[in-house]
Amino acid sequence: MKNITKFLLNKIPRPLLIKASIIARPLIVLFFKGNQFTDPIDNKSYRKFLPYGYGKQRENALSPGTLSLERHRQMWLYLKNETDFFTQNYKILHIAPEQEFLRKFKKMKNLDYTSADLYSPIVDVKADILDLPFENESFDVVFCNHVLEHIEDDQKAMSELYRVMKKGGWGIFQVPMKNSLEKSYEDFSITDPKERQKHFGQYDHVRWYGMDYFSRLENAGFTVDINFYSKKFSSEERQKFGLLENEILPIVSKK
Template identity: 80%
Template sequence: MLIQLSILARPVIYQIFKGDRFTDPIDGKSYRKFLPYGYGKQRENALSPGTLSLERHRQMWLYLKNETDFFSKNIKVLHIAPEQEFLRRFKKMKNLDYTSADLYSPIVDVKADILDLPFEDASFDVIICNHVLEHIVDDRKAMSELYRVMRKDGWGIVQVPMKNSLAETYEDFSITDPKERQKHFGQYDHVRWYGMDYFDRLKSVGFEVDINYYSQNFSENDQKRFALQKNEILPIIRKL
C-alpha cells in the first residue's frame, strides 16, 4: 500500500521539488533539492524525491548504464531484496530474464531464504544483493549461496553498509536489543558494521572482487549534481 501511495504521489512531489540543482540519473529529472535521509544524523540532499533513490542507488545505476551491457544484453538476473524503483524498471526490460527474491517482501517473484536459495547451481548471469548481508549472522553462508547460483563468468553487485576506516568488521552477536544494535551497528536490525575485510569474506567463498570507487570517475560538479558520495565503494563480484 505504501509503495502504491508513493507512486501516486510522485507527480505532486515532482512539482514541489523540481528545479535544476540536482539530477537523478535514474529518472532523468532535475530537482531544486533532494530530501535528507539517515538513521540518527541525517545526510542532506540524499534521497531523490522522484525515485526515492539514495547515493548508493544512483552510483549503481550509473555504473550499470556506463560500464556494463546490463541494459542491452539478454541475461538472467537474480535480485535479492529488490529496491522498489529498480524492481519496477528491471521487470519491464525485455532483455532481462529477471527474478526477484526475498524472505518477507510481498512484491517479489520468489519467497527465498538467502541461506538456502531455491535455485539450481549456476542459474544466473548477474546477481544484485544490496544492503542484505549486514542483517545475516552467517554472512559467509549467504555469500556461498550467491556464488553457487551464479554462472561462470557471471558478475554482481553486493553493497553493504561499510566504515572504510575499519580494517576489520565489527560484529557482536550477543547484542540483540534493537536499541543497542542501532547504537553499535547503525540500525536496529543490523548485526555488524563491515570494515575493509568485507572483501576478504567475499574472496573466501570464491569470488573475485573489484573494490570500485565508481563515484570518483565523475567530476566534482557531477558528484554534486547526482548527489553521490565520493568515498562510497561499489563492491563488484565476479565468478571466474
Template identity: 80%
Template sequence: MKKVTKFLLNKIPRPMLIKMSIWARPLIYKFYKGDQFYDPIDGRSYRKFLPYGYGKQRENALSPGTLSLERHRQMWLYLQNETSFFTKNAKVLHIAPEQEFLRKFKRMKNLNYISADLFSPIVDVKADILDLPFPDDSFDIIFCNHVLEHIEDDAKAMSELYRVMRPGGWGIFQVPMRNSLEKTYEDFTITDPKERQKHFGQYDHVRWYGMDYFERLRKAGFTTEPNFYSQNFSDEEIKRFGLSRNEILPVVFKK
C-alpha cells in the same frame, strides 16, 4: 517544513514511502522541480534532494521522485555507463529488491528477471539466502544489496550466491561499510534492538563491515576489489547526482 520532512522520512519505512510516492509522483515532481540536482534513475532534475538518515541526517541524500539514496544512484550510473545491463539478454537474480529497481527491471525485455526474499510479499520467489532454491550456475547477474549485514552466517550466504552464479557472471553486493575499519565489527551476543542500533547503526543489523569485506567475498570464490566508482565523477557531478565520494560499490565476478 524541514523538520516535518525529516521526521516522516525516519518514521515511515522506505518501502512504504516508495509505494506512496508512486501515486504522488506528479505532485512531488511539481513541488521539487528544479535544476540543481539530477536523478539518473528517473531522468529528472530537482531543486533539491531530501535529507535522510537514522541518526545524523545526510543533506540532499533522498531523491523526491524515486526515493533513491546515494548508493542506488551510484549503482544505476555504474550499470548505465560500465555494463551492457540495459541491452544484453541476461538472467538476473535480485535478492530483497529495492522497489524502484524492481519496478523498472521487471519491464526490461532483455532480462529474465527473478526477485527473491524470505519475507517480502512483492517478490517472485520466497527464498532463504542461506539455502537458495535454484540450481548451480543459474544466473548471469545477481544483485544483493544491504542484505548480508542482517545475516549472522554471511559466509554461507556468500557461498550460496556464488553457487547460483554462472561462470563469467557478475553481481553487485552492497553492504553498510565503514572504510576506516580494517576488520569487520560484529558481536552476535548483542541482540537488543537498541543496542544493535547503537553498535551497528540499525536495530536489525548484526555487523558493520570493514575493508576485509572483500576478503570475505574472495573466500567465497568471487573475484573482487574495492571500487570507489563515484570518484570517476567530477565534484560538480557528484553534487548534482547526489553521490557520496567515498562510498564503495562492491562489484563481484565469478571466473
C-alpha cells in the same frame, strides 16, 4: 523534513513504507521539482533531494522521483556507462530489490528478471538468502544490496549467492561500510533494536563492515573489484547526481 523522515524510517515497518511510498511519490515529485539536482535513473531534476538516515541524516540523499539513494545512483551510472547490462541478454537474480530498479528491470526485454526476498511485498519469489530455492549456476548477474549486514551467517549467504551465479557471471553486493575499519565490527549478543542502532547504525543491522568484507567475499569464491566508481566524476557532477565520493561499489565475479 529531517524529523519526519527519521520518524518514518524508525517507527514504520519497511513493507508498509514501501506501499506508502508508491502512493505518495507523485506528490513528492511535484513539490521538489527544480534544477539543482538530477537523478540519472529517471533523468528528472529537482530543487533538492530529501534527507535520509536512520540515525544521523544525510542532506540531499533521497531522490523524490525514484526514491534512490547515493549508492543506487552510483550503481545505475556504473551499469549504464561501464557494462552491457541494458543491451545484453541476461538472466538476473535481484535480492531485496530497490523499487525503481525492480520496476525498470522488469520492463527490459533483454532481461530474464527474478526478484526475491523473505519479507518484501513486491518480489517474485519469497526466499531465504541462506537457502535460496534456485539451481546451481542459474543466473548471469546477481544483485544483493544492503542485505548482508542483516544476516548473522553472512558467509553462508555469500556462498549461496556464489552457488546460484553462473561461471563467468558477475554481480554487485553493496553493504554499509566504514572504510576506516580493517575488520568488521559485529557482536551477535546485541539484540535490542536501540542498541543495534547505537552500535551498527540501524536497528536491524548486526554489523558494520570493514575492509575485510572483500576477503569474506573471496572466501566464498568470488573475485572482487573494490571500485570507487564515484571518483570517476568531477566534484560538480557528484554534487549534481547526489553521489558520495568515497563510497565503494563492490563488484564481484565468478571465474
